[in-house]
Amino acid sequence: MNGPHDMGGMHGMGPIPIEENEPVFHSEWEAKVFAMSFATFINYFPVDETRHASERMPPGDYLSSSYYERWLYALELLLTEHHLVTPAEIEARIVELAQSES
Amino acid sequence: MTSHHHHPEAEIALRVKAIESLLVEKGIVDPETLDTIIDTYEHQVGPHIGAQIVAKAWVDADFKARLLADGTRAISELGLTGFSSEHMVVVENTPEVHNLIVCTLCSCYPWAILGLPPTWYKSFAYRSRVVIEPRKVLQEFGLEIPSHVEVRVWDSNADLRYLVLPERPADTEDMSEAELASLVTRNAMIGTANVHPPTLLTQPAAQEVSP
Secondary structure, eight states, X not given: OOSTTOOTTOOOOOSOOOOTTOOSOSSHHHHHHXXXXXXXXXXTSXXXXXXXXXXXXXXXXXXXXXXXXXXXXXXXXXXXXXXXXXXXHHHHHHHHHHHHHO | OOSOOSSOHHHHHHHHHHHHHHHHHTTSSOHHHHHHHHHIIIIISSHHHHHHHHHHHXXXXXXXXXXXXXXXXXXXXXXXXXTTOSSEEEEEOOSSEEEEEEOSXXXXXXXXXXXXXXHHHHSHHHHHHTTTOHHHHHHHTTOOOOTTSEEEEEEOOSSOEEEEEXXXXXXXXXXXXXXXXXXXXXXXXXXXXXXXOHHHHTSOOGGGSOO
């Protein structure tokens, strides 16, 4: 499939963002997205499906998201497509957590 | 990364927390498993594993020949195969050839051997540019490849991952395999650096010190 992920040779992406002494994860949510993806793609869907899911991200979103934002998109898409969680459950839980935190 | 974010970090963090609580509640993921996965990739798996393979190849010519002929098999001899490194091709740097690894389509990388890839490897800039202007990209890493040296760029994919066997630096004849391994950096095994002899390591690397 042709898409924004087919990046070889694309122009205009600027300098290489080199970060010295970079941590493995830049935040707790990145680590959690990685771990939840890893745990589910071993047990519920193959890793290739995860990659394909991130390639199905709309091109504008793909190009303006960070690496783990794309992983989060793929995770959510697969969790809902495989009927493990519904989009409504996610939105409801976000509201609940936001209320309990405020 | 250079990209802007649609969503503030706090919003994403909350979304991730919501998904995590649902998955835990439904018994789809176990919190301890999540901690183990994070610990594995933060503390257990990393470039020190690849460095062992490189140092072994430097001191053992037969192993090196097997490694270059069939990377997957030679690496499994050392018991160092693992997830995302099931099929490995090892490419050797020589005075004539400098190898460089990328994954233009996503960020395929030999996790079991090098750990998770750095942000620059996953960046749009690296993925797009390295296949059309590898020498310029290498200059941004402070690595100048002489024009008589051929640069070969290897594009990884979901099933096949690469590892660069860097050149052994000069004046390291007296070093042990473990000492040699300590010289080998992650970037050297991707091809965005060379391995420096220990005398150079003790000097401050001017271009690497931020102001």
